[in-house]
Amino acid sequence: MNWSPASDTGEGVDAARIAALIHLLGDDDDAVADTIADHLRTIGAPALPALRNVAEGVGSPLRERAGVLVRELLEETLIDDFRAYGQEGCPNLEEGLYLLSRLHTPDLDLGPSTRRLTRMTEDLMVRLDPGDGADVLLSGFGRYLYGEMGYHGNAADYYNPENSYLHTLLISRAGIPISLCTLYLILARRLGLPMTGVGMPGHFLLKYDDGRERRVIDPFHRGRIIDEEGCGQLLRGLGLTFEERYLDAVDNRYILERSLKNLISIYSDRRQQRELALHQRAFEALSGRAPAARDDTPT
Numbered sequence: 001m002n003w004s005p006a007s008d009t010g011e012g013v014d015a016a017r018i019a020a021l022i023h024l025l026g027d028d029d030d031a032v033a034d035t036i037a038d039h040l041r042t043i044g045a046p047a048l049p050a051l052r053n054v055a056e057g058v059g060s061p062l063r064e065r066a067g068v069l070v071r072e073l074l075e076e077t078l079i080d081d082f083r084a085y086g087q088e089g090c091p092n093l094e095e096g097l098y099l100l101s102r103l104h105t106p107d108l109d110l111g112p113s114t115r116r117l118t119r120m121t122e123d124l125m126v127r128l129d130p131g132d133g134a135d136v137l138l139s140g141f142g143r144y145l146y147g148e149m150g151y152h153g154n155a156a157d158y159y160n161p162e163n164s165y166l167h168t169l170l171i172s173r174a175g176i177p178i179s180l181c182t183l184y185l186i187l188a189r190r191l192g193l194p195m196t197g198v199g200m201p202g203h204f205l206l207k208y209d210d211g212r213e214r215r216v217i218d219p220f221h222r223g224r225i226i227d228e229e230g231c232g233q234l235l236r237g238l239g240l241t242f243e244e245r246y247l248d249a250v251d252n253r254y255i256l257e258r259s260l261k262n263l264i265s266i267y268s269d270r271r272q273q274r275e276l277a278l279h280q281r282a283f284e285a286l287s288g289r290a291p292a293a294r295d296d297t298p299t
Contacts (some may be wrong), residue, residue, distance in 0.1 A: 026062030142223030
């Protein structure tokens with residue numbers, strides 16, 4: 001085996017060298033295979049196409065080892081993407097939610113999700129008229145999502161992690177407060193509607209404010225409009241009393257961090273250590289800090 005470890009930097013590594021390394025990845029000697037895997041990790045993304053081809057082939061130890069490396073390399077790329085997204089100021093919520101979805105499925109094809117969102121946006125464009133006022137507009141929004149499309153709060157399986165990812169929410173149509181709120185927000189922003197997230201403790205909400213009318217919306221409960229007393233009822237179960245600041249708008253970074261904290265809590269409870277570690281790394285890459293003490297209830 002004649003290769004120069006120092007040369008395997010991911011830059012200028014030709015296809016023949018990558019192919020030779022992948023061939024050696026199938027060596028019967030586990031120590032040799034582990035050494036080769038380390039070199040392929042160092043090469044990184046340029047090795048992904050060839051590794052994918054092997055991972056999708058017939059069953060063999062080589063196929064299994066290639067599959068493990070594909071996932072590892074995709075996850076490393078994803079962590080880099082979270083870091084870049086955070087450093088850019090989390091400019092686009094939809095982009096951030098797709099990053100979150102890739103934690104669940106690193107090689108996710110975004111096409112089906114983007115097409116569903118586009119169809120939903122087009123449906124709402126022909127159903128809603130912003131000139132009708134807040135109540136009529138929000139009633140139509142909810143009627144479409146819950147009545148026509150069947151979205152709902154997943155009270156029956158609240159702690160299922162798939163409630164929290166955009167791509168799985170679009171398939172199952174079942175979510176928790178924050179994931180249903182993010183669906184509202186994506187569609188509202190595509191339509192140019194003045195809607196923001198509200199990071200109330202224990203139960204994420206939305207706020208519609210066009211400068212004339214303000215409404216607080218609870219997408220987990222079929223898009224109902226709630227007042228301060230309704231917010232207080234949600235808070236009393238947590239031993240809190242309502243404060244006006246709880247209705248302050250929050251930014252994209254806050255929404256992504258809170259979503260990640262929810263998933264970290266869920267995977268910790270399930271003792272799914274690989275998923276837990278990946279989501280913790282994503283949080284640190286996004287925010288530049290380790291996640292704080294866990295919250296027990298996804299919100």
